[in-house]
Amino acid sequence: MSSNGSTWRLDVVLYGEPDWPTFRWERTAPVPTVAERRRALAALGYEVAPGALWTWTEDSQVPEDDRTAVVLIAAVTVRDRDGGAA
Numbered sequence: 001m002s003s004n005g006s007t008w009r010l011d012v013v014l015y016g017e018p019d020w021p022t023f024r025w026e027r028t029a030p031v032p033t034v035a036e037r038r039r040a041l042a043a044l045g046y047e048v049a050p051g052a053l054w055t056w057t058e059d060s061q062v063p064e065d066d067r068t069a070v071v072l073i074a075a076v077t078v079r080d081r082d083g084g085a086a
Contacts, residue, residue: 001037001074004061008032010040012078021045031072045081052077 001010008025010032023040025032032040034054041047054076061068 001032002071003028003031004071005069010037010044012041012044012046037074041078042081046078047081049077049079 001008003009006028008027008031010023012021014020021044023044025036025040037054038048054074057073057075059071059073060066061071
């Protein structure tokens with residue numbers, strides 16, 4: 001899940017795949033709640049893996065240039081709703 005100051009977006013990263021399932025909230029604030037993230041994942045056919053916790057980091061919109069807009073990034077391990085890892 002990420003935001004660069006515009007809308008929030010949740011992507012399910014599928015390694016080796018060119019297109020990832022994506023959910024977008026059409027708002028800049030507040031940050032989507034854990035319940036909203038869970039519902040978005042479910043709508044995409046995924047769920048948080050047992051025992052996994054959300055982690056947060058921030059980056060610059062332009063790598064190596066801390067004068068640019070901050071990009072907030074949240075990550076969690078998910079699995080498809082049938083139990084396979086994503």
